[in-house]
Amino acid sequence: MGRRRKFEEEPDNHDRWLVSYADFITLLFAFFVVMYGISSVNDQKYKELTSALGSAFSGTDELKSPSKSSDIQPAENQNLQSSPSHSLINGLPLTRLEQEKYRQEQENISAIITSLNQTLGSLTSSGKINISKTNRGVRIDIADGVLFQAGSSSIKTEANAPINDITQVLANQEYAIQVEGHTDNLPISNMQFASNWELSAMRATSVVRRMIDNGIAADRLSATGYSDTQPIADNETAEGRAKNRRVSIMVLYSKPEKLQKTETQE
Template sequence: MSDPLFDDDDNAGWIFTFADLMSLLLVFFILLYSLSRMTETTLVAALSSIQIALNSNGALVRQDPLKYSGGGTETIKPVEPQMATNKELTYAEEPVDEVVREEVNTIANDVASRFNAASMDSQVSVFEDGEKITIRIDGASLFESGEAEILYTALPIYQTLLAIFNKYPDYDINIKGHTDNIPINTTRFPSNWELSAIRATTTLRYFLENDIPAERMTATGYADSIPLVRNDTPANRAQNRRVEFVLQRDKDKPIPFTQNNP
């Protein structure tokens, strides 16, 4: 006996709808399973790919095709970086020996007076932070925008720094490059990370070529990850573009005897 449901072709259309529903359910459960096993890296890649696909401007075709399938990274906005505070710049978290504090204060005053005497106080700032001294220099005074070659006009600043480093050989030097949040994408500098890192290493090489021992120095690029102020105005972005020299005594070297020593 024949089934009346299949005798009429018009009455069999529900099969296709049912098949579509089952396919969608299958895809849905596969998606749930994949999400349950997704790591942070793959989740970020997936979200970035979706954002790029839905972008009205189209996909980011300038990305490396080998990386594109793994998800773009430019669309997802990073967590807003934590701002540096005056407290962090002027106070140490741990107790500091009074002899060390006095020595750091003396050196910081000497460093500041050298730049003031050379009329560079508008370009250079000096801070104490417990056992460390930070010399902060305006980035525009050292490099052209988007470049990493030291400006000829910056040589007096570098020569003053060189004299300071030679006067205090027991202090290690950490060179830190910082940029604003304006993206850069050139053949040499694909991002601000490369730009800040190469500026820091270019600066390190200058002092290395002028006989500062390599073991005293480190160079690090931070891009726009540690802004001093929010990157919301041209003046603030200019303030965030900087190079910092952090001087800290080598702990393996004893502190010279002073009258304040017990």
């Protein structure tokens, strides 16, 4: 009987993990190649979109025609015209129209301020009426002494002239008008008004009624009383309190239709 060979065990291979690791890296590389292929940009479509955006902002109505080297077939062009992105491009000129409307409105507001300053000359130069431009529109602050006796909401006879002058400037405009009554922080004590809230509201209402009588459409007007909650000066001094006692006529900016819809949805 021949002698049996001694079985020799193979040594352990500690590098076998490299095979699995190499397979994993290969699969990962293939995955990223596929992802890159999916996300690659169509240069021709990108150029056409850029051209369309340029046409929209420059004011031309027609899209630029594709170059002769374009490989897009007519069917694809039809799809482009019916796509949501093309609808967005057609909507861009509306934004331009709104911007033009805003520019014209700013010019009109400036013209209103100029006209009011000229019409109310002596009252504005003396500080009894102050006209300013705010983010809400034109603010016309009228000192209470110009319009009312102390503690009263009845308009003085001599106040008819400045109210009529303001009305004549605003009568042919389309802007909404909000009349605001303001007081100082000293509590009122008479039989007619329980607090400054009633006094400020009634003063605003009195001015609204007079403006309606002078020709302003009623649906353009509103009256609000703020009492002493919106001071423009320090109520600790007599001079500051005098500035806070006022009636403000706000000529409100008109808002684009899109902005109005957005605010309604919110």
